[in-house]
Amino acid sequence: MITDSSAARRARLAGMTASAAAMVVLVSACGGTGGGSASPAKNFSYLSVTENTTVKTALTTLSKGACKTAQDAQPLKVETVPQASLDQKLQLLAGQNALPVQFAAGNAPALTQQLAGSGQVADLEKELKKLGVYDQLEPAAVSTIKALYGGKLDVLPYEYNIEGIFYNKKVFAANGIAVPGTWAELTSAAAKLKAKGIQPFSASGQQGWPLTRLISGYLYRSLGPDALKDVADGKAKLTDPKYVKAAAEVAALGKKGYFGKGVGSIDYDTAMNQFLSGKAAMLYMGSWALANIADPKQDTVGAANVGFMPFPAVTGGTGSIDQYPSNVGLGIALGAKSFDKNTGDWVSCITKNYGSTALKDQGAISGFKVNADVKDASEVAGQVRQTISSSKQNVLWFEALFSTKATTVSQTNAAGLVNGSLSPEKFMQTVQDALSSK
Known part of the structure; x- marks a missing residue:
């Protein structure tokens, strides 16, 4: 259901493991108090991986339609890096106290958990409940994320696979x-x-x-x-x-x-x-x-x-x-220090509309609910989507841990x-x- 190149998709999804990379040690600046609270972000900055075009395309579509109000207040700005360089880039930005508003999580959940432990990743369960949109996530996707991230909702499920x-x-x-x-x-x-x-x-x-x-x-x-x-x-x-x-x-x-x-x-x-x-x-x-x-x-x-x-x-x-x-592909995290009202508006809009947009335009299944009447590509596609919607507890795969x-x-x-x-x-x-x- 992902529109990336087949080789990139397989490397990212099929071979993905929760311990796909060794535990990395962040530079000491990550563990400190940093430079205090950051000023409001001018852009809805998003650091993605070059190999993934699905999320960027869907967000761009939303910025011109359902999320135009959020876009006007905080314009979407996308930067990409090769997936092989993602972890190094995140460590560098974290050390400079300069993580973007939204970013592709590290190749191994261990990195994101370290960033969260140092106060640099938003507590999405708390933020989504505060915004009143937590129910826009499929329960099965939440179960999968928490299984991967030590019981925490550290990322959003822009992709979801069973x-x-x-x-x-x-x-x-x-x-x-x-x-x-x-x-x-x-x-x-x-x-x-x-x-x-x-x-x-x-x-x-x-x-x-x-x-x-x-x-x-x-x-x-x-x-x-x-x-x-x-x-x-x-x-x-x-x-x-x-x-x-x-x-x-x-x-x-x-x-x-x-x-x-x-x-x-x-x-x-x-x-x-x-x-x-x-x-x-x-x-x-x-x-x-x-x-x-x-x-x-x-x-x-x-x-x-x-x-x-x-x-x-x-x-x-x-x-x-x-x-x-199940897996959530390469999850997307949000920075804790830049999560302000404008970011909240973006996140609210995304949770309500991303699932429908990605499915309609790209045939991609996400961990967000589909709130529009979108025709599935086939009976089996509809069956899978219904299975995802009705599933409450999922498991991981052999090498996940x-x-x-x-x-x-x-x-x-x-x-x-x-x-x-x-x-x-x-x-x-x-x-x-x-x-x-x-």
């Missing part, structure tokens, strides 16, 4: 397969498809994360929404039997040939193409894939023939099938897990060792 399994409705119907509600039903459906000569799943082993997300999906359904938080908090280890079980279940899919041949060499675009061209019946992916599904040049199956289902339940598990893995090292180890070894060169025990031990190393 993950699940896209499936070919035509293939399912032709083979008498109902939408699986349990893991056992999913594996049974895969076996039936394989027996008919149909590849059950498409996945990128080269990327790694589409496979590890299947592990976290199983963990969340079997052990509940705190399964990976318990690992991060030291209450559990990936080498515990119940955790290894999840890796073993995913490894079994590969052993039975459900991912097709050479999954380790399949890249993201090829995996997407396998599904959209009808060569595979299912694809685990995030809702950003709706943009690909809506493109008839890519989707020869046809958007009308694509369905979306949640990761299935695990019999006897404590997780809920309506807890969807991992260190950079553990994330890399996890994703580079995922293909080995499903092609049989790495046992489930060895895979989980390798990742746990990376988590435990300093």
